[in-house]
Amino acid sequence: MxxxxxxxxxxxxxxxxxxxxxxxxxxxxxxxxxxxxxxxxxxxxxxxxxxxxxNEVARSLKIRHTRTIGIIAPELSNTFFMEVLESMEKVFSQRGYTMVICSSSNSVEEEQKKLQVMMERTVDALVIIPVSDVSDHFQGKMLSSIPMVIVDRQLPRLHTDTVLTDNRYGVQQVIKALVQEGFTRIGFIGGSLHIPTAKERYAGYLNAMEEANLTVEGEYVFLEGAMDQKSGYSSIQRILQKQDHPQAFFIANDLLHLGATTYLMETFSPGNRPSLVFASFDYLSYSPLLQFCHYAVFQPLEEIGKSVAELLLRRLDDDWEGFPQQILFKPEIKVMHANATPQLQFPIQDSGKASSQVNC
Missing domain, CATH: 1.10.260.40 (lambda repressor-like DNA-binding domains)
Structure with missing residues (x-):
């Protein structure tokens, strides 16, 4: 030894x-x-x-590739990101690629640093779930020679492949469901509009409220900070300090949803809890346990991850047909039958199981 x-x-x-x-x-x-x-x-x-x-580094200099895929995500505690990454790993490993995963900690500055680290490690390709709509650091000469796929968030002026979910459609459908239940006042709990998904979901909310001829009450629209449990917790706490608050809210992601539900469960005894109703992005394994939720937007995470990996492998095989390609998944609406009106129907029954591809 x-x-x-x-x-x-x-x-x-x-x-x-x-x-x-x-x-x-x-x-x-x-x-x-x-x-x-x-x-x-x-x-x-x-x-x-x-x-x-x-010595993998020395070997990679000789053969000019490392068989590694660099992954940068805003946070590794997010179940959505990890389930997508797990699906990607299954595809990459079959082709002999290893993923190098790091978190940008919801910081553009950290994202820039981690991107530099990936370049120094000479990864063969990149999968990026961006922190915000800032995209300048993804456009330099350093990145021009390797394939890159942007996931979950569309960045302006960035000429690259993307894999997305139709956020607006999902939000519009669950808002319609709340309206069908009879709710006429619906608030919004989201994140900073510099986060592309937060911006898209807020736009879907505004469109749905306009279509239903309902008023958007500004004091019950929360667009501050990160889309995390802490923000969800504090948002619902502030809402309940007002006496005449809406009974229904759309919540923009699973972490905000968990935070809001945690506050209600911790603060009120079972017989004393407010009669609030939530509709939420996303539907994950634990979603049926969130008793205030009537509707959730389900993204086909396994299919998303598989599509990302297969698209990136095509580029690594020097197949650039249709570049830049956008793969758009239409989500499915899940009804929490224990909480909500069970007879509601949604217009697209097979949504989420198939994707549409649009060449930009």
Missing amino acids: KREGENPITIREVARCAGVSIATVSRVINDSLTVTPKTREKVSAAMIGLGYTR
Whole structure:
């Protein structure tokens, strides 16, 4: 075994220990089919015994690729992001690619730093879930030579492939459902309009309210800060300090929804809880447990992740047909039958199971 402070074990030493040529060791390292199982076993045993590790950085300089995909997401605690990444990993691993994942911590500055780290690691391609609508740092010469797919958020002036959900459609459908239940005052809990998904979902809310001829009450529209549990918690707390608040609210993502529900569950005893009704983006595994929710917008996370990976692999195979391509998923509306009116129907029954592709 190599002791700390010693020079790394070389291929020459492995070859000497195994009693084979340096070329044979190289073939074993590169999984060549020309090596017999007996020889492969002998070389592998020598590598383990000596503590040999392959220098991936040096190797990548020779073969000009690292078989790694760089992933930058705003936060790794977000269930939506992690389920999409898990689906992507299944596809990438089948082709021998490994994902390098990091968080930008909902900061443009951190996003820029992590992007630089990915470039220094010479990743073969990038998947970016952007923090905001700031896109200048994705347009430099440094990124012109590698494929990149933007997920979940569309950035202005950025000429690249994107995979998106039709946010406006999803919000409009759940607002319509609340109206069908008889709600005429509907508030909005979202995030900063510099976050592309927050902006799109707010636009969907405004469109739906206008179509229903309902008034948007500004004091019950929350567009501040990150779309996280803390913001959801504080927003519903502030709402309940007002006596004449609406009974129904659209909540722009699952973390805001969790925060709002947590406040209600912690603050009020079961028989004393306010009769609030929520409609929300997203529908995740735990959504049926959120007892204030009547409707949730379901995004096909597995299909989204698969589409991202397959699109990126096409680009890595030098297939640039239709570039830049936009894949747009139409979400499905889930009715929480234990809480909501069960007879409601939505216009598209198979939404979320198929995607439409638009070449920009």
